[in-house]
Amino acid sequence: MTYAIETRALTKRYGRHTALDGMDLAVETGSVFGMIGPNGAGKTTAMRLLLDIIRPTSGDATVLGESPRAGGAALRRRIGFLPGELMLEGRVTGRALLAHYADISGPVPAGRIDELAERLGLDLTRHVRKLSKGNKQKLGLVQAFMHEPPLLVLDEPTSGLDPLVQQEFLTMVREAQHKGQTVFLSSHVLSEIQTAADHVAVLRNGKIVKVGDVATLRASAVRRVVVDLTDVSADSIRNTLEALPQLNDLTVMDGDIVHITGTVEGHIDALVKAIAPFHVVDLRVEEQDLESSVINLYSSEANNDN
Numbered sequence: 001m002t003y004a005i006e007t008r009a010l011t012k013r014y015g016r017h018t019a020l021d022g023m024d025l026a027v028e029t030g031s032v033f034g035m036i037g038p039n040g041a042g043k044t045t046a047m048r049l050l051l052d053i054i055r056p057t058s059g060d061a062t063v064l065g066e067s068p069r070a071g072g073a074a075l076r077r078r079i080g081f082l083p084g085e086l087m088l089e090g091r092v093t094g095r096a097l098l099a100h101y102a103d104i105s106g107p108v109p110a111g112r113i114d115e116l117a118e119r120l121g122l123d124l125t126r127h128v129r130k131l132s133k134g135n136k137q138k139l140g141l142v143q144a145f146m147h148e149p150p151l152l153v154l155d156e157p158t159s160g161l162d163p164l165v166q167q168e169f170l171t172m173v174r175e176a177q178h179k180g181q182t183v184f185l186s187s188h189v190l191s192e193i194q195t196a197a198d199h200v201a202v203l204r205n206g207k208i209v210k211v212g213d214v215a216t217l218r219a220s221a222v223r224r225v226v227v228d229l230t231d232v233s234a235d236s237i238r239n240t241l242e243a244l245p246q247l248n249d250l251t252v253m254d255g256d257i258v259h260i261t262g263t264v265e266g267h268i269d270a271l272v273k274a275i276a277p278f279h280v281v282d283l284r285v286e287e288q289d290l291e292s293s294v295i296n297l298y299s300s301e302a303n304n305d306n
Contacts, residue, residue, distance in 0.1 A: 002029045004151050004182035005050060009059035012045050012206075019045040021206040022059065027184055027199075032177050034197035035186040041203035043186040044084050047155050050184075051081055064151055077106045080144035084155035084186070088128050088136045095124040101143045108146045116142045119168050133160040145172060152176060154185040158192060170196050225271060227260040228281040234258050237278065244270050257281055 005027035012020040020042045027033040035043045048054045050061055052068035061068055066075050090097065095113070102108045117124050122138040131139065137160045144152060152173075158166045173183050173196050187193050193200055194214050202210040225247075229237060234254035241247055246265050253259040264271055268285060275283075 003027060003062075004029045004031075005033075005061070005063055005184060007046075007050075007059065007061040010046070010049060010056055010061055011058045012049060012054065013057045018206050020049065020056075023206075023208055025201060025208065025211075027182060029182055030177060030180050031198045032173060032183040032185070032196050034193040034200045035184075035203060036188070036193055036200060037186075037203035038188075040205075042206040043203055044155055045206070046203075047081075047084075047153050047184075047186065050153060051076065051079065077104070077147075078150050080105075080147065080149040080152045080154075082140045082144045082152075082154045082157050084159070086136055086140045088131070088139060090128050093125055093127055094122065094131070094139050094142075097128055097139070098124070098143055098146065102146065105143075105147045105149070109148065112146050112148075113142060116145055116172075119172070120165055134162065134165070137161055138165065141169065141172075145176070148176075148179065148181070150181055152181060152183045152185075154183065156187060157185055158187065158189065166192070223264050223268070224286045225260075225262055225264050225268065226282070226284040226286070227275055228283075229258045229260065229275065230256070230279045230281055232258055232278045237275075240274055241271075244274060246270055 003026045005025065007023050007025045010020060010023040010025075011018070023042070023046060025046075035046065037043055045054070049056050050063050050068055052071075055069065063071065064075060064078055068075065088097070092100075094117075098113050102113075113124070116122075117138075120138040120141060122135060122142065126135075128136070128139070137157075141157060144154065158169055161169065170192070173185075176183055183196075185193075185196065197214055199211065199213050201208050234252045237258055237260065238250070238252045241250055241252070241260065241262070246267070247262045248265065250262040251260065264285075
């Protein structure tokens with residue numbers, strides 16, 4: 001087994017503040033690996049260390065078989081990078097800017113830039129400074145993908161993109177993996193990570209608290225459910241649902257339609273089977289924001305340590 005990224009006790013401190021604390025990570029070549037966590041968890045710091053934008057306080061890393069520092073510009077040309085805070089300005093068109101990046105990154109297949117721009121709905125004739133945040137993000141994606149590098153490092157890649165473009169981005173990720181490229185991405189969008197990634201690392205306060213495959217992450221996710229039923233009494237359905245260990249924060253409001261809300265940890269199969277005998281007017285399953293889901297993972301981890 002080969003690894004596109006390996007880190008050993010990778011640490012970055014700023015004075016008394018530890019931004020990344022002893023990260024041990026191995027990203028298999030040809031995989032899609034996701035990092036999730038709230039702001040300040042250490043995701044961006046980890047990516048900047050891998051690209052030698054900043055230097056570690058201690059520990060070390062290997063990227064595509066080389067030290068980020070020793071690999072220098074030659075190594076960075078083998079990486080497609082999209083920063084989390086993309087700053088694009090200038091009185092040049094998107095096409096001209098991408099041509100400049102192509103001179104830096106290396107050969108770009110003929111027609112590749114136009115193909116990616118068309119897929120993302122990006123007008124390359126417009127001046128960069130006049131582009132919206134979403135269109136600047138599209139431009140950043142094109143420059144990361146266009147030279148088909150062995151490794152893609154993407155920090156919050158769908159920020160500012162509309163849902164249809166997000167889906168196209170996920171298709172691009174799957175295509176890259178099919179070509180043997182490795183994709184290392186971070187996101188606040190739990191469903192995006194679940195769709196795109198093979199394995200996931202969860203960060204908290206600069207530390208990895210959980211690493212696992214996507215199925216494991218999905219099983220520990222917390223979702224809000226809303227159910228409307230008729231032809232059932234509130235007391236009857238309350239007694240039925242209170243017996244489900246996965247269902248928490250249960251609220252049952254009586255009326256012509258019995259309105260039920262709660263949160264489900266893990267799979268919803270038991271809930272669906274419990275309400276199946278009744279007349280279901282509406283059922284909504286809403287994924288909670290990533291921070292809430294991660295807090296649940298943190299709590300589980302803390303309980304395991306006690």
